[in-house]
Amino acid sequence: MNNLIKGIVSAVVLLYVSFGTLAQQRPNVIFILADDLGYGDVSSYGATKIKTPNLDKLSDQGIRFTNAHTTSATCTPSRYAILTGQYPWRKTGTGILPGDAALIVPTNEITLPKLFKKAGYNTAIVGKWHLGLGEAVDKNWNQSIKPGPNETGFDYSYIFPATADRVPTVFMENHNVVALDSLDPIAVDYKNKVGNDPTGLENPELLKMKSSPGQGHNNTIVNGIGRIGFMSGGRRARWTDEEVPMTFLSKAKDYIEDNRDHPFFLFYTLTEPHVPRMPSTMFKGKSGLGYRGDAILQLDWAVGEIMKHLEFLGLKENTILLFSSDNGPVLDDGYIDGAVTQLNGHTPWGPLRGGKYSVFEAGTRVPMMLSWPGTIKPKVSSAMISQVDLLGSFSKMLNIESGWEKMDSEDVLEALLGKSQKGRTYLVEQGLRDNLAIIKDHWKFIEPHGGPAIERLTNIELGNLNKPQLYNLSTDIGELYNLADKYPEKVKELSIQLEQIRNN
Numbered sequence: 301m302n303n304l305i306k307g308i309v310s311a312v313v314l315l316y317v318s319f320g321t322l323a324q325q326r327p328n329v330i331f332i333l334a335d336d337l338g339y340g341d342v343s344s345y346g347a348t349k350i351k352t353p354n355l356d357k358l359s360d361q362g363i364r365f366t367n368a369h370t371t372s373a374t375c376t377p378s379r380y381a382i383l384t385g386q387y388p389w390r391k392t393g394t395g396i397l398p399g400d401a402a403l404i405v406p407t408n409e410i411t412l413p414k415l416f417k418k419a420g421y422n423t424a425i426v427g428k429w430h431l432g433l434g435e436a437v438d439k440n441w442n443q444s445i446k447p448g449p450n451e452t453g454f455d456y457s458y459i460f461p462a463t464a465d466r467v468p469t470v471f472m473e474n475h476n477v478v479a480l481d482s483l484d485p486i487a488v489d490y491k492n493k494v495g496n497d498p499t500g501l502e503n504p505e506l507l508k509m510k511s512s513p514g515q516g517h518n519n520t521i522v523n524g525i526g527r528i529g530f531m532s533g534g535r536r537a538r539w540t541d542e543e544v545p546m547t548f549l550s551k552a553k554d555y556i557e558d559n560r561d562h563p564f565f566l567f568y569t570l571t572e573p574h575v576p577r578m579p580s581t582m583f584k585g586k587s588g589l590g591y592r593g594d595a596i597l598q599l600d601w602a603v604g605e606i607m608k609h610l611e612f613l614g615l616k617e618n619t620i621l622l623f624s625s626d627n628g629p630v631l632d633d634g635y636i637d638g639a640v641t642q643l644n645g646h647t648p649w650g651p652l653r654g655g656k657y658s659v660f661e662a663g664t665r666v667p668m669m670l671s672w673p674g675t676i677k678p679k680v681s682s683a684m685i686s687q688v689d690l691l692g693s694f695s696k697m698l699n700i701e702s703g704w705e706k707m708d709s710e711d712v713l714e715a716l717l718g719k720s721q722k723g724r725t726y727l728v729e730q731g732l733r734d735n736l737a738i739i740k741d742h743w744k745f746i747e748p749h750g751g752p753a754i755e756r757l758t759n760i761e762l763g764n765l766n767k768p769q770l771y772n773l774s775t776d777i778g779e780l781y782n783l784a785d786k787y788p789e790k791v792k793e794l795s796i797q798l799e800q801i802r803n804n
């Protein structure tokens with residue numbers, strides 16, 4: 301070989317090797333999202349009546365955020381924001397969805413998983429979906445259903461359609477219900493009873509867990525639990541609640557293993573501790589706090605299993621593990637499951653006021669930890685971060701154009717990786733409906749709202765008041781002292797800013 305050819309060959313080899321190394325260096329990203337886990341439900345966030353050793357380990361080896369927020373105090377809007385990088389209240393129809401809703405995430409716009417795909421990652425979602433499926437409410441569950449998670453950017457999906465308390469109580473792998481049986485077709489209806497299955501209303505004696513008076517959850521009974529909505533057929537496809545988290549865990553572990561040689565983004569969306577809380581037998585009674593506490597122990601265990609799996613596969617160092625919750629905590633959310641009677645002094649909301657559905661802090665301020673062993677140094681961060689920022693921040697990390705600059709999303713990568721204590725300067729929080737609050741620096745302004753102050757069924761303070769509320773979160777994290785009358789200029793400034801963001 302003459303020198304020229306030798307030179308070209310070695311340059312090509314060098315290029316190949318360095319691209320290969322670069323590709324290898326790109327970290328996998330696993331985002332584990334719990335359902336209704338509160339700021340005070342985790343021992344590294346101060347819980348004393350329950351121990352979450354695996355989440356604590358994650359806190360110890362990564363960054364533990366004390367000022368991280370969902371955009372909204374309920375699931376559907378909060379997840380919509382994670383995927384789209386936009387505040388959900390800009391679009392109608394983004395509230396809590398029934399189980400037969402059509403897909404609400406646009407399929408022709410950038411999403412968080414599409415961003416990862418653009419960067420060459422494999423992408424998957426395993427767990428709860430709750431963003432609608434198909435083009436319309438009316439759909440045939442016995443055929444392929446599109447669009448859904450796969451059309452919004454996930455190469456692979458293994459989900460349940462809505463919430464564990466809503467029909468259809470089935471898993472879907474990509475476009476199809478798992479274990480379909482053409483001789484026993486599935487029908488779903490949210491208005492009228494379909495088929496002959498007993499309902500919680502007609503046959504309460506068949507229930508293994510009673511629904512709370514006045515909260516519904518008394519339509520079709522599946523696995524001894526009354527659901528929201530009616531379904532018939534699909535007997536083979538119906539899940540057993542005790543097995544749901546194990547199924548998701550096993551699918552998540554398989555996905556990680558199958559993709560060990562290629563960068564991947566896995567959105568692993570747990571169902572705990574959302575209702576119906578029906579943990580696996582090995583967790584029943586373990587926490588002493590009723591099934592809600594048991595479900596939290598189960599969730600913590602699943603996170604530990606993922607961490608062990610990463611270690612076993614040699615992926616620990618090169619995987620960003622992000623953990624958070626989709627909204628704040630609730631005790632009685634539809635079933636009599638001991639959450640209230642066996643609370644035993646536990647405070648799921650920690651030092652915060654309100655809970656799920658609330659525009660007070662406990663609605664949207666959630667536990668969040670990020671670990672990337674070997675790359676980031678463990679610390680506690682008070683940087684203000686919203687989950688809507690994941691799109692902008694990962695765009696920055698992956699160096700991919702996504703247009704986040706024109707969205708509600710911001711780039712807070714430096715804060716996420718613990719290099720800076722500065723996150724956003726302001727963020728907007730959404731309560732149950734259209735009631736909004738804005739936080740800027742340590743000031744929080746809640747706009748006047750005529751809705752009820754307390755939601756009677758769940759016994760949660762929603763944060764509604766028909767006059768402005770202003771709280772100084774640096775001295776009053778519990779939002780007890782309304783300073784609106786004392787600082788009218790601050791109220792004016794923040795209400796104008798909120799209006800500007802709303803009209804953006």
Ligand code: NG6
Nearest residue numbers: 374375376396463465515516633634
């Ligand atoms: C509420 C349900 C509640 C839960 C919630 C959704 C009633 C009375 N309550 O409407 O049980 O399913 O919706 O929770 O129906 S979320 O975390 O998915 O937003």
Ligand code: CA
Nearest residue numbers: 335336375626
């Ligand atoms: Ca939720």
